[in-house]
Amino acid sequence: MSATETSLRVVVRARPMNSRETREGARKCVEYYENTGQIVINDSATFAFDSVFPDTVDQETVYEKTAFPLLDRIFAGFNATVLAYGQTGSGKTYTMGTEDNDGTDEMRRGIIPRLVNALFQRIMQTQVPESFKVTVSMYEVYGDNVYDLLRPDKVKLNVHGDEKNCTIVNLTAVPVIDLKGALKQLATGCHYRTKAETAMNAMSSRSHAVFTLFVEKTATPDCDSAFSAKLQLVDLAGSERLKKTEAEGNRMKEGININAGLLILSQVIAALATKQKHIPYRNSVITRVLQDSLGGNSYTVFLACISPADTNSQETLNTLRYADRAKQIKNKPIVNKNPKAEEIAVLQAQIKRLQKENGDLRQGIAPSDTKFNDMANTAEILSLKDEVARKSEELRERAIKQSECIVRINALTQRNGRLEADKTKLSIMLSDVRSAILNEEMIEPSELVRSIVQIVGESDASTMLAEEDQDETAGAMGSSDETMYDAERLPELQAELDELEKQLP
Ligand SMILES: Nc1ncnc2c1ncn2[C@@H]1O[C@H](COP(=O)(O)OP(=O)(O)OP(=O)(O)O)[C@@H](O)[C@H]1O
Known part of the structure; x- marks a missing residue:
C-alpha cells in the first residue's frame, strides 16, 4: 500500500515559573503569538510551530490541540506517537500525565489519561465494541537498557531488529477493557519508573518512559474491516546541565547517560531533517525504539516543553532549535490492514x-x-x-499484470542501455572526426559512413527486437514516458549522423 509523506506536528508548551525561578528573581524571556504559532525568545530569535501554548494554558486545551486529533488516525488503522522533549523540570511528565495519579484530579490530568478515556468512549460508540481488543505495555529506557515497567521484578528486556523494524522481546502486554484498567497499568508503570530528586526537580524522571496502547479491531460480517494500530506515548528524560542539577555519584552517571541518549536523538533528528542516507538509529536504544515514530510509519506529535525563565534561556533556546529541526522530518504512515x-x-x-x-x-x-x-x-x-x-x-x-510490467520495465532498461552505448560510440567518432579535421588529416569518408551506418543499423535491429517485447506487454501497460523517450532517440541519432556528414571535407 502506498504511503503519503506527512510532517511531524511540532508544538511547544511553557510551564509557569516555579518557586526556584521566582526565588532567584528570574524574568520571563519568552513571548508567544498563539494565532500564528510563533514564539520569540530573548527579544531576538523567532520560531514558528504548529501550536504554542503559553504558561497560562490548561491541560485540557493542550490535550485537545495535540493528542486528541490522533484518535481519528488510530481508528483509521494508523500508528501514532506523542513524544515529549525538554529540559529537566520543564513539564514533560506533567503534560503527558506519566504520573503516579489515578486520573481523578481533573485539572492536573495529563494527555495519557485523557486520550485513553476518549479511546474507550469511542470504542463504546461503535456498532460492535467487542470487535476491539486493547492491550497496554510500559517500559523505560534507563542507561542503555530496556526494563519492563509492568512487572514488579522490572525485568531487563532484549531489543531485536534491523534497520527497518525493532521489537522488544517478551514485553508484557496486558489486555484492558476500560479506562480504569488502563490507568491501573499506567500507575504500576509510573510506580516502577526510575525517579530521583535533583536540584532542578523534586521528582525528576531518570529514564525515558514509553506507554503503548495496541488497538486491534477484528472484522465481523456486519461491520467494516479489521485493523491494528499502535499508540506510543513517550515521556523522555530531561536534558540537564550537571552543574545546575548538582548531580553527584549515581545521579551524575544518570545525567551523563540521559544527555548521551538525547545527543544521539538530536543526531537522528538532524539526519532526518537534512534527508541523509544513513540515519544513526542504531547508536542508542532510545533511538532504536523510536525508529517508527521518527521518519517511520506513524503520525507523530513532537511536544517541546520549556521554562519561561531567563535563568533557563539557553536550555529553552536549545529545545526550540531541536523542535525547529524536528519540523523538517517526514513520516510515511500506512494503514495497518489488508x-x-x-x-x-x-x-x-x-x-x-x-x-x-x-x-x-x-x-x-x-x-x-x-x-x-x-x-x-x-x-x-x-x-x-x-x-x-x-x-x-x-x-x-x-499479479499477472504486475509481472508483465516488470518484464517490460526490464526490456526498456536494457534498450536504454543499448541506446546510451550507441550515443557514446557516435560521440567518440564525432570527436575523432573533429580532431582529424583540425589536424587536416585525410579521412576516408566511405569508411566513416560505413561505421556510422553499422551503429545505426544495430540500433535499429535492437529497437525492433525491443518493440516486439513491448508489443507483447503493451496491453498491460499502455504508453509510458520511457516509450516516448526511446522513440525520439532514433531521429536524434540520425541528426547526429547528418551533422557528421556535413563536417566531412
Ligand atoms: N503547566 C504546568 N502547570 C503547573 N505545574 C507544572 C506545569 N508543568 C510542570 N509543572 C510542575 O513542575 C514540576 C516539574 O514538572 P515535570 O516533573 O513534569 O518536569 P519534567 O520535564 O518531566 O522533568 P524531568 O525531566 O526532570 O523528569 C512538577 O512539580 C510539575 O507539577
Whole structure:
C-alpha cells in the first residue's frame, strides 16, 4: 500500500515559573503569538510551530490541540506517537500525565489519561465494541537498557531488529477493557519508573518512559474491516546541565547517560531533517525504539516543553532549535490492514458457518445460530462462493499484470542501455572526426559512413527486437514516458549522423 509523506506536528508548551525561578528573581524571556504559532525568545530569535501554548494554558486545551486529533488516525488503522522533549523540570511528565495519579484530579490530568478515556468512549460508540481488543505495555529506557515497567521484578528486556523494524522481546502486554484498567497499568508503570530528586526537580524522571496502547479491531460480517494500530506515548528524560542539577555519584552517571541518549536523538533528528542516507538509529536504544515514530510509519506529535525563565534561556533556546529541526522530518504512515485479504477471510468464515448449518439441517439438527432464519442457506453459500472466486480471480489478474510490467520495465532498461552505448560510440567518432579535421588529416569518408551506418543499423535491429517485447506487454501497460523517450532517440541519432556528414571535407 502506498504511503503519503506527512510532517511531524511540532508544538511547544511553557510551564509557569516555579518557586526556584521566582526565588532567584528570574524574568520571563519568552513571548508567544498563539494565532500564528510563533514564539520569540530573548527579544531576538523567532520560531514558528504548529501550536504554542503559553504558561497560562490548561491541560485540557493542550490535550485537545495535540493528542486528541490522533484518535481519528488510530481508528483509521494508523500508528501514532506523542513524544515529549525538554529540559529537566520543564513539564514533560506533567503534560503527558506519566504520573503516579489515578486520573481523578481533573485539572492536573495529563494527555495519557485523557486520550485513553476518549479511546474507550469511542470504542463504546461503535456498532460492535467487542470487535476491539486493547492491550497496554510500559517500559523505560534507563542507561542503555530496556526494563519492563509492568512487572514488579522490572525485568531487563532484549531489543531485536534491523534497520527497518525493532521489537522488544517478551514485553508484557496486558489486555484492558476500560479506562480504569488502563490507568491501573499506567500507575504500576509510573510506580516502577526510575525517579530521583535533583536540584532542578523534586521528582525528576531518570529514564525515558514509553506507554503503548495496541488497538486491534477484528472484522465481523456486519461491520467494516479489521485493523491494528499502535499508540506510543513517550515521556523522555530531561536534558540537564550537571552543574545546575548538582548531580553527584549515581545521579551524575544518570545525567551523563540521559544527555548521551538525547545527543544521539538530536543526531537522528538532524539526519532526518537534512534527508541523509544513513540515519544513526542504531547508536542508542532510545533511538532504536523510536525508529517508527521518527521518519517511520506513524503520525507523530513532537511536544517541546520549556521554562519561561531567563535563568533557563539557553536550555529553552536549545529545545526550540531541536523542535525547529524536528519540523523538517517526514513520516510515511500506512494503514495497518489488508482490506482484500480481510474481506476474503470474512467471506470464507461465513461460508464455513453456512456449510456447517447446511450439514446440520440435512441431519435434522436445528442450527444454534439465531441468524439462521434470516438466511437462504444454499443460495447464499453459492453467491458467497462466487464472490470469493471472483475476488481470487481479480487478485490473480493483478499479479499477472504486475509481472508483465516488470518484464517490460526490464526490456526498456536494457534498450536504454543499448541506446546510451550507441550515443557514446557516435560521440567518440564525432570527436575523432573533429580532431582529424583540425589536424587536416585525410579521412576516408566511405569508411566513416560505413561505421556510422553499422551503429545505426544495430540500433535499429535492437529497437525492433525491443518493440516486439513491448508489443507483447503493451496491453498491460499502455504508453509510458520511457516509450516516448526511446522513440525520439532514433531521429536524434540520425541528426547526429547528418551533422557528421556535413563536417566531412
Ligand atoms: N503547566 C504546568 N502547570 C503547573 N505545574 C507544572 C506545569 N508543568 C510542570 N509543572 C510542575 O513542575 C514540576 C516539574 O514538572 P515535570 O516533573 O513534569 O518536569 P519534567 O520535564 O518531566 O522533568 P524531568 O525531566 O526532570 O523528569 C512538577 O512539580 C510539575 O507539577
